[in-house]
Amino acid sequence: MKALLAALALTTALGFPAAAMAKPVTFTTTLNDYGGNGAYLAFYVTDANNAYVGSLWMAGGKSKYYQHLAGWFQATGGDTAQVNGITGASVGAGRKLEITLDLADALFDAGYTLHVDAAVEDMRDSPNEIVVPLNAAGAGQPVKGRRYIADFSYGM
Amino acid sequence: MKKTLTLLIATTALTAAIGIPAWAMLGTGSGSLPAVLQSSEGAAPLVLVDDDEEDDDDDEGNRKLRRAGGGEDDDGDDDDDDDDDDDDDCEAGQAGCGGAKNPAPAGSVAPPSNGLFGTGAPPKVQVN
Numbered sequence: 001m002k003a004l005l006a007a008l009a010l011t012t013a014l015g016f017p018a019a020a021m022a023k024p025v026t027f028t029t030t031l032n033d034y035g036g037n038g039a040y041l042a043f044y045v046t047d048a049n050n051a052y053v054g055s056l057w058m059a060g061g062k063s064k065y066y067q068h069l070a071g072w073f074q075a076t077g078g079d080t081a082q083v084n085g086i087t088g089a090s091v092g093a094g095r096k097l098e099i100t101l102d103l104a105d106a107l108f109d110a111g112y113t114l115h116v117d118a119a120v121e122d123m124r125d126s127p128n129e130i131v132v133p134l135n136a137a138g139a140g141q142p143v144k145g146r147r148y149i150a151d152f153s154y155g156m
Numbered sequence: 157m158k159k160t161l162t163l164l165i166a167t168t169a170l171t172a173a174i175g176i177p178a179w180a181m182l183g184t185g186s187g188s189l190p191a192v193l194q195s196s197e198g199a200a201p202l203v204l205v206d207d208d209e210e211d212d213d214d215d216e217g218n219r220k221l222r223r224a225g226g227g228e229d230d231d232g233d234d235d236d237d238d239d240d241d242d243d244d245d246c247e248a249g250q251a252g253c254g255g256a257k258n259p260a261p262a263g264s265v266a267p268p269s270n271g272l273f274g275t276g277a278p279p280k281v282q283v284n
Binding site: 021022023024045053054055056057058061062063080081082083084085086087088089091092095096097098099100101102103104106107 | 257258259260261262263264265266267268270271272273274275276277278279280281282283284
């Protein structure tokens with residue numbers, strides 16, 4: 001019985017720190033009424049040296065169009081494994097996309113930058129339409145896009 | 157042997173039944189085909205009406221003009237537009253489609269192990 005209680009205490013102690021190392025973060029992306037089809041959006045992160053770290057979300061499920069998300073495509077070579085399990089539908093003009101992800105605490109206030117590429121069928125590609133540093137001070141601050149994205153913000 | 161002979165006679169009779177009347181028509185010159193082939197002093201020269209190669213080139217050019225495709229309606233609860241491409245009916249996660257494999261949709265597999273995600277709740281998405 002004592003051994004069982006000790007084991008339970010140990011696993012609980014190990015579990016709590018892990019839970020505290022990540023938190024839910026919501027990305028809110030509002031698109032302009034650009035008068036076209038649904039937009040493909042790629043959300044990905046680079047480090048302080050501008051080196052690609054990983055992807056956070058892909059709005060748009062057909063990989064043959066990913067070449068038009070030029071920043072993401074150049075960083076990943078179009079590797080779809082980078083967005084397995086984090087892919088959803090593309091987003092229509094004028095709509096608002098809210099994504100809530102469980103992200104590691106180490107991602108914030110550590111020099112990481114979030115990039116958002118956008119592309120729309122038969123319209124110009126817009127790589128790096130949103131580029132924001134990931135830090136506590138930037139949470140809740142809307143950032144304007146230059147073509148398809150009206151504004152973007154993240155909340156913790 | 158008898159069966160073979162019977163079959164041979166039957167096919168010969170069938171061919172004769174079909175072929176002889178057609179042959180007779182050609183011989184009398186009463187069909188439209190012989191009249192066209194007959195040369196006459198007033199015959200018009202042949203004119204090329206269409207060039208298939210040009211059409212193919214135009215099709216190629218039109219396909220190249222299309223850029224990124226937006227929208228597929230394979231997610232029931234997310235906003236999207238129709239994708240009217242006729243050469244890709246692949247859904248996310250399907251292999252062997254157009255050469256490249258589409259990624260697995262959210263919720264079907266765990267997020268990639270890139271060090272960015274915690275081990276908590278799976279991604280949630282909402283479009284308003």
